[in-house]
Amino acid sequence: MAETRGATVEFRSVTKRYGDTVAVDGLSFAVPAGRICVLVGPSGCGKTTSLRMVNRLIEPTSGEILIDGENVLQGDPTELRRRIGYVIQQTGLFPHQTVADNIATVPRLLGWPKERIGARVDELLTLIGLDVRMLRRYPAQLSGGERQRVGVARAMAARPPVMLMDEPFAAVDPIVRERLQNEFLRLQRDQGITVIFVTHDIDEAIKLGDRVAIMRAGKLVQYAPPGELLAHPADDFVARFVGSDRGLKRLSLLTVGGADIDPNFDRSRLDGAPVLSPSMTLRDALAAMLASESQTGKVMDGDRYLGALTLAKIGAMLRVETPA
Amino acid sequence: MTPGEPLVRWDWVANHTGEIGLRIGEHLELTIIAVVLGLAIAFALAFAGLRLPHLYPPITAFAGILYTIPSLALFAFLVPYTGLSLLTAEIGLVSYTLLILVRNIVSGIRSVPSEVRDAALGMGYTPRAILWRIELPLALGVIFAGIRVATITTIGLVTVTALIGQGGLGYLILLGIQQFFSTPLIVGATLSVALAVAADGALVLVQRSLMPWTRVR
Numbered sequence: 001m002a003e004t005r006g007a008t009v010e011f012r013s014v015t016k017r018y019g020d021t022v023a024v025d026g027l028s029f030a031v032p033a034g035r036i037c038v039l040v041g042p043s044g045c046g047k048t049t050s051l052r053m054v055n056r057l058i059e060p061t062s063g064e065i066l067i068d069g070e071n072v073l074q075g076d077p078t079e080l081r082r083r084i085g086y087v088i089q090q091t092g093l094f095p096h097q098t099v100a101d102n103i104a105t106v107p108r109l110l111g112w113p114k115e116r117i118g119a120r121v122d123e124l125l126t127l128i129g130l131d132v133r134m135l136r137r138y139p140a141q142l143s144g145g146e147r148q149r150v151g152v153a154r155a156m157a158a159r160p161p162v163m164l165m166d167e168p169f170a171a172v173d174p175i176v177r178e179r180l181q182n183e184f185l186r187l188q189r190d191q192g193i194t195v196i197f198v199t200h201d202i203d204e205a206i207k208l209g210d211r212v213a214i215m216r217a218g219k220l221v222q223y224a225p226p227g228e229l230l231a232h233p234a235d236d237f238v239a240r241f242v243g244s245d246r247g248l249k250r251l252s253l254l255t256v257g258g259a260d261i262d263p264n265f266d267r268s269r270l271d272g273a274p275v276l277s278p279s280m281t282l283r284d285a286l287a288a289m290l291a292s293e294s295q296t297g298k299v300m301d302g303d304r305y306l307g308a309l310t311l312a313k314i315g316a317m318l319r320v321e322t323p324a
Numbered sequence: 325m326t327p328g329e330p331l332v333r334w335d336w337v338a339n340h341t342g343e344i345g346l347r348i349g350e351h352l353e354l355t356i357i358a359v360v361l362g363l364a365i366a367f368a369l370a371f372a373g374l375r376l377p378h379l380y381p382p383i384t385a386f387a388g389i390l391y392t393i394p395s396l397a398l399f400a401f402l403v404p405y406t407g408l409s410l411l412t413a414e415i416g417l418v419s420y421t422l423l424i425l426v427r428n429i430v431s432g433i434r435s436v437p438s439e440v441r442d443a444a445l446g447m448g449y450t451p452r453a454i455l456w457r458i459e460l461p462l463a464l465g466v467i468f469a470g471i472r473v474a475t476i477t478t479i480g481l482v483t484v485t486a487l488i489g490q491g492g493l494g495y496l497i498l499l500g501i502q503q504f505f506s507t508p509l510i511v512g513a514t515l516s517v518a519l520a521v522a523a524d525g526a527l528v529l530v531q532r533s534l535m536p537w538t539r540v541r
Contacts, residue, residue, distance in 0.1 A: 057446055082448035092443025096461045096537045109448050138537040154447075164446075 006034035006194035007068040007161035009054065014063035016049055016218075023049045025218035027063070031211065033161075034192040038209035040199055041241070046218040047198045051164050054196060055084045067162055082106055085155030085163030085193070089170050091147045093139040099125075099150050100135040106158040124153040127187060145176040152184065156191065165197045169204070181207060202242055206230070206249055214238050227253050247318035251282040254317065256309060259285075261299050265308035270298045276309060277301065286314050333507045340508075343496075348515060350491035354482045355523070358414055359475050362421030369422070370429035380430065387423035395420070395484050403488065413485040420481060421474040428470025432463030465538065468531040472524055479520040483512070493519070 009031040016024040024046040031037040039047040052058040054065055056077040065072045072080055093102050100121050107117045125132060128149040139147055148168060155163055169177045169184075185208065188195055199205055205212045206226040214221045214229070214237075222234040230250035233239040243249065257278030274288040276297040289297050289311060299306040337344070369387070373380035398416045406412040436459050444454045460467075486494030493512040500509025532539060 052446075055446055057442070078448050078450055080448075081446055086443065086446035088439055088443055088446070090437070090439040092437075092439040092446075094440060094444070094458060096458075096535070106447050138540050140537070141540055 005161060006192050008033045008066075009037070009162055009194055009196060010064075010066040010069075011050070012064040012066065014050070014053060014060050014065060016046070016053065016058060017061045022218050024053070024060075027215075027218075027220055029211075029213055029220060029223045031194055031196065033068075033194055035210040036188060036195040036197055036208055037211045037213060038197045038199060038205040039213045039215060040202060040205040040209075041215035041221075043200060044217075045215040047200075047213075047215050048166055050215070051166055051196055051198050054162070054164055055081045055086060082109055082158065083160055083162075085160040087151050087155045087163065087165040087168045089167040091139070091151040093147055093151060093154070095139050097138070098135065099130075099137050099139070099142070102139070102150060103154045103157050105154055106160075110158055112158075120157060124157060127156075127190075128153045129183070144172045145180060148172060148180055149183070152187070156187075156193070159191075160193065162194045162196070165195060167199055168197075170199070170201070177204075184208070203249070206242075206253065214241060248283060251286060251314070251317065252284075254282045256280045256282060256285050256297075256299055259309055259317070260313045261307040261309050262313075263307035265296070267298075267305060270296060270308060273298045273308070275300050278306065282314055282317065285309060286311075289314075329506070331506050332510055336507045337511060344511065344515070347491060347493050347495055347512070348519065350495075351479070351482050351493045351516070351519060354410075354413060354417065354485060354490060354492055355475065355478045355519075358417035358478045358482075359421060359471065361414065362418045362425055362474060362478075363471065365418065366422055366425030366429055369426050370433070373426070373430055374433060384423065384427060387426055390419040391423040393419075395481055396487070399484070399488050408489045410490060412488055413482075413490045417478055417481055417485070421478060424470045424473050424477075425467075428466050429463065432466030432470075433459045435466060436462045461535075464531065464535055468527065472527050475523050475527060476520045479516060479523060483516055 011027045011029050014024060014027045015022065027046075027050055029037075039050055041047050049058055053060050054067075054072065056072060060073065067084075094105075103121045103124055104117045107120060112120075121135070122132070125135065130146065130149060130153075134142070134146070134150075139150070142150065148171075151168065155165075169180050172180065181204065197205075197208060199208075206229070209226055211223060212226050212229050213223045214234075216237055222229060222238050224232075224234075227250060229238065230242055230246045230253070233242060233246070239246070255278060256276045259282060272292065273294045273296045274285075274292045276285045276288065276299045278299065278301055280288075285297055289295070289309075295311050297309045299309055369383050373383050395416055398419070399412060402412045402415055406415065433455075440458060440462070441454060444458050445451075449458065482492045483494035483497055486492055486498045493516045496508040496512030496515075500506060500512065
């Protein structure tokens with residue numbers, strides 16, 4: 001699957017004005033190749049406008065957007081859009097086309113030979129975990145989750161180096177959403193696509209983003225990896241936006257293996273303590289310890305005893321600094 | 325009508341099958357020409373109205389005025405210019421199809437969900453390809469509803485064109501009126517209704533075969 005290679009995406013002082021209203025104000029940030037950048041913020045903050053400027057569904061008033069160093073504002077927008085994957089909330093699947101035809105959209109527009117399109121459609125169907133019987137179905141015959149999967153497969157069909165996703169999982173129920181998020185992460189790592197992802201849900205941003213861009217009133221407030229965002233919010237707005245439970249959220253980004261484990265802790269005192277594995281998140285470890293009313297957890301890598309993790313150590317990680 | 329005479333004399337019907345068949349053929353021909361021409365003109369007007377939205381209200385107003393002119397008056401008005409001809413008949417018939425066809429084409433295309441249009445544009449469809457491959461297929465249901473109404477209306481109106489010598493089932497009705505003879509009148513009227521019902525059924529079948537995605541589940 002290594003044929004796809006993500007491209008870098010860079011915003012350089014991008015501004016969008018509608019009359020006197022500034023929708024996006026001097027936006028600058030860079031997304032490394034193969035990474036997920038999540039744009040997040042309250043509604044009207046300009047995140048969707050920013051996304052839609054990348055494939056020129058909206059033309060910037062000023063500034064540049066570069067994909068692999070090439071300014072997207074030069075050249076033909078239609079040709080540009082065929083090189084960029086696009087997924088939206090309501091999926092926008094074509095109701096009059098079968099799943100197979102929907103997935104084949106961009107390869108067909110690019111004029112791929114039939115056999116190559118067929119092979120690619122089959123491959124994508126396997127990737128998103130749908131049965132081949134689905135190929136002849138119409139979108140109306142699919143569940144919400146299946147429709148979203150087909151939407152993602154359609155966007156990936158022509159192996160774009162960049163994919164734009166506008167609240168793609170917002171319309172499905174929380175259980176399906178979590179499954180779709182996990183599948184998407186696996187697929188994205190596998191394919192190495194660069195993704196720009198818009199959401200209003202900070203938890204989704206923290207879960208999916210390699211980098212999170214918090215926007216407010218058209219401006220970029222903070223651009224950082226999720227862990228840093230939670231540990232060092234740039235200002236009050238970010239601190240409030242990530243939530244008062246941001247310490248707890250941060251715990252879900254950290255693993256037991258990366259925490260301060262005491263290897264010399266007397267093992268015999270750990271009877272009744274919950275067993276923790278190094279790959280567990282600290283949040284899950286905390287839950288396990290609270291549930292068994294234990295001050296400590298026994299960290300085991302398979303049969304090997306690694307040491308003890310104490311509530312006090314986790315508590316220390318929760319005390320993240322608040323902005324001055 | 326002569327008292328004691330049956331409403332339908334079947335012996336007359338049996339002796340005139342050739343004539344009746346001819347009139348059905350004429351009726352169908354007048355209808356098909358009117359609906360096909362009407363569709364072609366309506367598409368041109370609808371596309372103009374979609375491309376230049378400020379043109380749409382005057383287009384529908386014009387088609388609406390045409391629609392309200394009584395058919396007899398329209399034919400009487402046209403005869404001095406175009407004579408007792410097929411042209412006169414079709415100008416009238418086509419005029420009456422325009423309002424419903426233009427309105428349904430435009431509202432069918434406007435009813436395509438905006439996210440479908442957005443996805444198509446965002447994936448690199450050209451605006452022209454969006455119209456032909458996305459919007460028109462999805463508007464077919466509403467457009468067909470218009471075609472069905474236009475066809476049924478036209479089949480009824482064609483009976484009037486017998487007055488300007490264009491035949492059709494209206495000829496039989498006229499014959500019955502002129503000769504105080506109920507049989508051809510009833511035969512003509514009944515067949516006109518039957519033709520409308522059959523045409524409507526046929527259009528439903530065509531529509532279903534063109535829109536397989538509406539038949540699932």
